[in-house]
Amino acid sequence: MRLSRYFLPVLKENPAEAQIVSHRLMLRAGMIKQSSAGIYSWLPLGYKVLKNIEKIVHEEQVKAGHIPMLMPTLQSADLWRESGRYDDYGQEMLRIKDRHDRDMLYGPTNEELITDIFRSHVNSYKDLPLTLYHIQWKFRDEVRPRFGVMRGREFLMKDGYNFDLTKEDALHAYNRHLVTYLRTYERMGLQAIPMRADGGPIGGDYTHEFLVLAETGESEVFYDSEITDLKFGSRDIDFDSVEECQAVLEEFTSRYARTDETHDEAVFNEVPEERRRTARGIEVGQIFYFGTKYSEAMNATVVDNEGNKVPVHMGSHGIGVSRLLGAIIEASHDENGIIWPEGVTPFHCGIVNLKQGDAEADAACDALYKSLTALGLEPLYDDRNERAGGKFATMDLIGLPWRITVGPRGLKNGVVELTSRRTGESEELPPEQAVEKIAQIYASL
Amino acid sequence: MRLSRYFLPVLKENPAEAQIVSHRLMLRAGMIKQSSAGIYSWLPLGYKVLKNIEKIVHEEQVKAGHIPMLMPTLQSADLWRESGRYDDYGQEMLRIKDRHDRDMLYGPTNEELITDIFRSHVNSYKDLPLTLYHIQWKFRDEVRPRFGVMRGREFLMKDGYNFDLTKEDALHAYNRHLVTYLRTYERMGLQAIPMRADGGPIGGDYTHEFLVLAETGESEVFYDSEITDLKFGSRDIDFDSVEECQAVLEEFTSRYARTDETHDEAVFNEVPEERRRTARGIEVGQIFYFGTKYSEAMNATVVDNEGNKVPVHMGSHGIGVSRLLGAIIEASHDENGIIWPEGVTPFHCGIVNLKQGDAEADAACDALYKSLTALGLEPLYDDRNERAGGKFATMDLIGLPWRITVGPRGLKNGVVELTSRRTGESEELPPEQAVEKIAQIYASL
Incomplete structure (x- = not known):
């Protein structure tokens, strides 16, 4: 591209509204323009990086046998009433009435919709395992959107959902996702550490968040310094092998690494003192096994090999695609501007x-x-x-x-x-x- | 892909709700699933075709020097009040209130937003010509969504906007778009005929719709049969050459070809009788030069080479990306199912x-x-x-x-x-x- 023919509206001055460096640099480099609070247009340079990130996410998911598709941005409220989340979800859910006065919403996530697709079409254990994912715009009506694309209202996310016959199979899907995420972030030049996360109201140990270390991170994190020496590299993984995927999980999660939400001082103190680190981190993804929570509520069952109808075991797995631009810049810049890793450079x-x-x-x-x-x-x-x-x-x-x-x-x-x-x-x-x-x-x- | 590992939920029976063949075949082939009226999930097979169509659209736009970017789905109502369209647009516009009770809307088109971006960053004629485009989901709250993705409510569209110093330059941009569209549709295996369109309330002769002939088309069309002999082929066009682009426009628009909206029986009758054709067509794109309508209303000006502030000349140019899947199937199927052209096959x-x-x-x-x-x-x-x-x-x-x-x-x-x-x-x-x-x-x- 010749710059004389491109649209690269760089700013000389630091925009007053930007509090953190990634937001400031994305505005100054002509990558984004706010259209309203927490909602951005992606100018040509920003759009190119966004597409590069999307491409890496797609490639790594497809390698693992996960199947791309696309769900719409707007959903009917009915499915959310069925799962019980329509009333649970607070004001962050953008509720909409269409011209026929039907209750709609701008999807903040897609567990209900994907479960509905699954139950409409899959009846037999023979069609499992199945992992479907999409990369689509979501909306969360944050009270105070801030930090540019790091905490916007309209944001691009990859969310994938696995459907399995047993808990064991579903945990293999969980491990597969962990493996793909490690490779995905490394290709973007990031070190994202899987940290034990809070299961929230669902509970359970099977959830990890991926955090990129950065001074401006929203979460306080505690970890064993040995973990930052781990590299996934270009290993050739057989995603059908339970053992191989499990071994990666163990390698990358056996050392202490937690956010303030799950931090346990006593356990942390068992790490040799010289290896104990406290820092700040940006969450760029999360994997989650939640069992039969949605399949039971929404009647998503398959017939197993003995003829019994059983609810499927599910998990959901997300990567914050638009947020990653901010995270990469937070992790890679100097006083003169952005320093793109080769993997995502526009x-x-x-x-x-x-x-x-x-x-x-x-x-x-x-x-x-x-x-x-x-x-x-x-x-x-x-x-x-x-x-x-x-x-x-x-x-x-x-x-x-x-x-x-x-x-x-x-x-x-x-x-x-x-x-x-x-x-x-x-x-x-x-x-x-x-x-x-x-x-x-x-x-x- | 091995089918045993894919998600291809084909249906044996014809779905009762589908009135036209493309809708029926997309449901039967497991390409889409309705999530609510006029809103669809794109199942893996449908998603693949959608991406193939998107890719062709991108490639042909980029070849012409048009610059990709991305605007958000939700917009503030303020810009639409500025252009005067907020009240003009009827119930098809999905109006939304956010948690702070601000008026938002799900963009049905983007003239206002792109004009705002332009005026924020461009001040000089030296930065022209400029054509920006994006492929993004739009929403039009149709009273009776029908025909599957052909007349959905949430739909994917490419919309591009040119900004030029003079009417002459803007008409060159218009011609460039005509050239890219001809090639775009041919690569998808379609013959889309540019037909003189109705300028609507804005008036003017500078608008063409592209129509694919198909029995189920919504529009009645009238044309000189010579036009269906024209092929764009793989010509190598210099998009900077006013003459080359103008020659293509003349070649493809000089014969009679109009929809019922602009049909003129007297002019049609001048076509030799054996070449007069009446048929039905599906609109798959439109190009439009509208001059300074938005730039004047929204104060989008540049300083020309004599130091005068002048409003820029604009046009907008759309391709119905998701609708194209339906159009291609309408044009290419038999009693056993779909027949994909090689250019878009999943x-x-x-x-x-x-x-x-x-x-x-x-x-x-x-x-x-x-x-x-x-x-x-x-x-x-x-x-x-x-x-x-x-x-x-x-x-x-x-x-x-x-x-x-x-x-x-x-x-x-x-x-x-x-x-x-x-x-x-x-x-x-x-x-x-x-x-x-x-x-x-x-x-x-």
């Missing part, structure tokens, strides 16, 4: 032309642009008539991980400059080598 | 194992599955223990354009059967040749 690299209009510099930039594009990479070429300082500031602000700087002086020596946004380090090298290096970096992801 | 081909459990047949199917997958194709392998007749019926119903049938008798002779869903014709050939043929078909798209 453009693979920037090209800065130090002397726009200079025939040689323009030709070199065009050639770089073509070479990168031919390799399937997407560069953002700053081809505006701007001072070099202004171009660098924009590139730093929007946070592309790699920048190629092209100027007449370097070209005389046959080189361009390749700069890492993260380290700030630069090296001079011939244009074709810069292209090759960038291609290698992305090929290795 | 799976590239089906594999039917005539003797599940037979070691040789199973191995041959597995090998086919692997070969196709290795070529980037996605087969649907019916690996269930079902009668051949049931498997064929399911494949015909869900409409994959190609089917490979594998059975012990053929394997003895080293062949499988490749069948075209459209023609019903079969040929026997070695498995590797069947794979190659399918790969060629999709590579040529």
Whole structure:
């Protein structure tokens, strides 16, 4: 993309309304624009990152055999009356009356709707196991929406639901989700730690939240420092293997890691003192096994191999897709702007032309642009008539991980400059080598 | 995908509520499930086609230099009061009050919101031309939602908005959209004819609707039969060239083609009698130049090169993404089910194992599955223990354009059967040749 043809409305000043750095940087980098309290338009740059995050979430779910679909944003209140949650859910549920005065709502989550789909179509244990998921906009009418997309009202979430014959099968589905989530967050450049979560009114031990460590996190977290040494990496997991998935769960959850909601000082004190850590974290996902709560309330049963009708065991598993943009920026920025991890960056690299209009510099930039594009990479070429300082500031602000700087002086020596946004380090090298290096970096992801 | 692990709840019986064939077939093929009147869940098969259609729409917009972004579903009523449409819009607009009693609405379209974004960030003619678009769910509270996704209440639409300095520039944007739409529909296997549309209260000649001919179409259409001979094909268009885009407009709109809303019997009668056609059509898109209507009402101006503040010239351009599934099925089906055009098919081909459990047949199917997958194709392998007749019926119903049938008798002779869903014709050939043929078909798209 040529910047002269793009829509990238960066702001010079810090917006007064933004209290945390991710919100500030998303506004300044022209990624989002508030349309009303807690509701945002995703400007082109923000939209690109959102799609990249969505793509990673999809890919990792599909690898595990989970099936994508899509439920609507608006739901009838009837199903929520059936589950008993219509009255339980407070003012955070946006209630709507249509023109025929029917009670509708903007879905804050989808347990009822998916259970209704399941019970309409599945009757036999032979059709299990089944995990369906979707990535769809949700609405929670927060009293005080704040922190930009971190606590918005209209937000994008991946929510998946497993249906299994037995508790054992459902716990395997739970473990599968844990595995996919570890890999999902790592691909986004995040370390998200699974922490024992509060089961809430449903109770039970089978729920973990995934938290990204960041100073601005809403939750206080307590953990054994050994846990931050764990990496999931690119392991090849057989998602049908109960043992393999269970082993990952044990590896990643056996050390102490809890939020303030489940923290137990006595247990924490058993961790050697030098490994005890207290920090703040941002919740970016949660997995949950809740047994037959909804299947019993809503009569979602299958016939088992002995001919008995039994309620299915279910769980739900969520990833905060739009919230992740904020979390990634909270975890990866400096005083000049965002630093995108390669896995989610909106453009693979920037090209800065130090002397726009200079025939040689323009030709070199065009050639770089073509070479990168031919390799399937997407560069953002700053081809505006701007001072070099202004171009660098924009590139730093929007946070592309790699920048190629092209100027007449370097070209005389046959080189361009390749700069890492993260380290700030630069090296001079011939244009074709810069292209090759960038291609290698992305090929290795 | 192995069918035994998929969620494809096909129905044997014709659902009573479905009046038209696309609605009936989408329900029967397990593509959608109604969740409340005019609101649908997209089951896995339907979701896949929806995503394929979305992808084509995106690709063709991006080729023309139009920039993707995303606006939210819920909007504040304030902007609509500013444009004057809040009161004009009738009961089709879903009006909502949030917990603070603020007036909100579920966007039926986005002229106001995009104009607000534009005026907040663009001030100079140097930032023009600019065309922004998104694909987002909309809501229109129809009195009588019907025909499945053809006239639903919650529906997915691509809407794009151009901002230009002059009427001339805006008409070039109009022509660009016409070009992209022609190619978009052709890639989906549709012939969509641009027909002169009614400008409505805004007036003006600059609006065309795109109609797909189908017996169940809601509109009566009148056209010169020469128009159905036109093909856009794979022309390489320079979207910056005013002349090239204008020439396409002229080629595709110079013959008589109108809906009942703009039909003029006297003009129609000038078409030679043997070329006059009357038929029914389904509207699948519309392009519209409306000048400064919104920019004046909402004060969206730029400073021109003489320093004058002038309102920008705008247009809006829509494609009914979810509706297109219905339109494609209306245009392409037979008594046994759907016939997907290759461009949008949910799976590239089906594999039917005539003797599940037979070691040789199973191995041959597995090998086919692997070969196709290795070529980037996605087969649907019916690996269930079902009668051949049931498997064929399911494949015909869900409409994959190609089917490979594998059975012990053929394997003895080293062949499988490749069948075209459209023609019903079969040929026997070695498995590797069947794979190659399918790969060629999709590579040529």
